[in-house]
Amino acid sequence: MNILYFDTISSTNTYLKNKYELFPNMQVVCANTQTNGRGRMDRKWIDSDDLLFSILIKEKLKNYSNLSLLIALAVSKALENLNIKPTIKWPNDIMVDDKKVCGILLEALTKDKIECVIIGVGLNVNSQTFSQDLIIKANSLRNILGRKLNKDNLLLDILNIFNEYLQEYKNDSRKYLDEINNRFYLLDKEVTYIQNNNEKKGVVLGVNDSGEILIKTDNDIISLNYGEITLKNIYKE
Ligand code: BTN
Numbered sequence: 001m002n003i004l005y006f007d008t009i010s011s012t013n014t015y016l017k018n019k020y021e022l023f024p025n026m027q028v029v030c031a032n033t034q035t036n037g038r039g040r041m042d043r044k045w046i047d048s049d050d051l052l053f054s055i056l057i058k059e060k061l062k063n064y065s066n067l068s069l070l071i072a073l074a075v076s077k078a079l080e081n082l083n084i085k086p087t088i089k090w091p092n093d094i095m096v097d098d099k100k101v102c103g104i105l106l107e108a109l110t111k112d113k114i115e116c117v118i119i120g121v122g123l124n125v126n127s128q129t130f131s132q133d134l135i136i137k138a139n140s141l142r143n144i145l146g147r148k149l150n151k152d153n154l155l156l157d158i159l160n161i162f163n164e165y166l167q168e169y170k171n172d173s174r175k176y177l178d179e180i181n182n183r184f185y186l187l188d189k190e191v192t193y194i195q196n197n198n199e200k201k202g203v204v205l206g207v208n209d210s211g212e213i214l215i216k217t218d219n220d221i222i223s224l225n226y227g228e229i230t231l232k233n234i235y236k237e
Contacts, residue, residue: 010036012054013120025058049126057117063173065211068092074162089185099139181206
């Protein structure tokens, strides 16, 4: 995989969005710091000596729906190699002990069809302090392990794992579902969710191969995508 490194950039996702035509499939852009890092729902992504990168997916895939869970699994495996026990919080955060250590921003560029997908990863590696509003919600690998980490090695590990998973995923999009579900943050938790303005309760069973969450209600098992429901308390972001 080709990796283009920047010391400072506005945002690795924005860069690839603007220049995707110039780069091959699987181009990676990595930066030391971002001046306009973007999170989901138009939030800012603040960094401080963290791992910030984006991967350009230009090839046609049968199924794009679980790409963010696939990269989440690859990051999780790389963290497990460091003896950290992460869980995957649907749809695309990685948690360690109930605190977020990694966020994923998936962006698709479409004209008539999907031109490309950009997978942006912000992994809190060496940051030591967080703003007041994030202190109880976020953490970094450095704080967890008590030592500074080499970001380059971590990036290579994540990319190698992701690349291997992606090749398998192309043949069988269900292949890693069990591995994802085994690390599913909400697994077996009772959740209250709001669907069509009605508040309901159920127990989370995992995700399916369309990336939908599976919830067991009193008399049914339902599958819902992220746009369809609000999970109370758990997803108070
Ligand atoms: C989120 O949890 O809201 C997603 C955060 C994604 C941040 C990464 S950092 C690298 C890439 N470039 C960006 O501007 N955002 C993503």
